[in-house]
Amino acid sequence: MTPPLSHLGEAVNDYHDTWLVIPAYNEGQVIADVVEAARKTFPNIVVVDDGSSDDTAKHVAQTGAHLVRHPVNLGQGAALQTGLKYALEQPTAQYFATFDADGQHQTADVEKMVELLRTSEVDVVLGSRFIEQNGQVPWIKRVVLRTAAAVSPTARKLKLTDAHNGLRVLNREAAGRLQITMNGMAHASEIVGFLAGSELKVAEVPVDILYTEYSRAKGQSLINGVNILFDISLRERGRR
């Protein structure tokens, strides 16, 4: 392992201007591996420990990632916003990726998405599980998520196929304007709503999601969709 050489050798794929934001809540089992794997490509990572009761922070501290700790558990939306705010304070940061702590996202997909941001006029790139049907998504989840994308007016406006994908890359302008106020899981819909209401250019690219045993156990249960719908409908009424 010669870290300096590997950095020099990858001048073509230099991702020093990209920050991975990883919200983590009780991910002690896997977080260090996920971070170390991602750091092979992306040197700048901020992990937001969302008030975990396990040893997540200790595992992150052993890696080369930046660690920000919520003193209390606030929810994934709040953790994302904190991570984005931290990354935005880094002057060299240009691209901001939201990445899952449970290892279901691929760094190769993030590279693809950053390349798209660099080479086109697009401000935000969202990952989609459904552009290329690869049969990895459990069928019941597929039905529910596709329905959510189809009935959500904002997702329809942006012609999204997958409104609740955790893998997103934003440029500095988009990240700076995004204000996630939904602390819980409704932030995914909130982000889509924000993008639909702005004039930012949004693109969707196919991504691979690894549904491992671990991520299945940790992931969103479908019944939580009820909570998300409820939060969103209250927000729409309560905001003005």
Next chain:
Amino acid sequence: MKYFWIQLVLIVGSLSLALMFIRRWDRANTRAWKRIAFSFFVLVNIYAVLRPTDVTWFAKQLGVGRGTDLVLYVMVLGMGFLTLNTFLRFRSLEKKLTDLARTVAISEGVRSNDERLAPEVLESSESVKA
């Protein structure tokens, strides 16, 4: 037309609930109105306990059969206000808590990350690490 007045009261009550939800409800003057309403509530309570038959009379004027029913209707509205008020209060508290926690987390994070990550960068750039 028998129920006109009670219907008016209940509909106006429900509409003001809706209004309360879309308006900001933690301003000083709305807080003053809430206090006036509460004082009024206490006075009406005392009066109703002392002269229960008057409540029935008043209920009849509004088109409600019994005083008890009127009290029930008003209570449902009151519960609505209370629930909404608590909900809005909790939400604004949650927002404050989030802002506070985020500020603490970031300032603490900047400090500890500078400490933890700076030496490593130095080492690797000078290739000291084996």
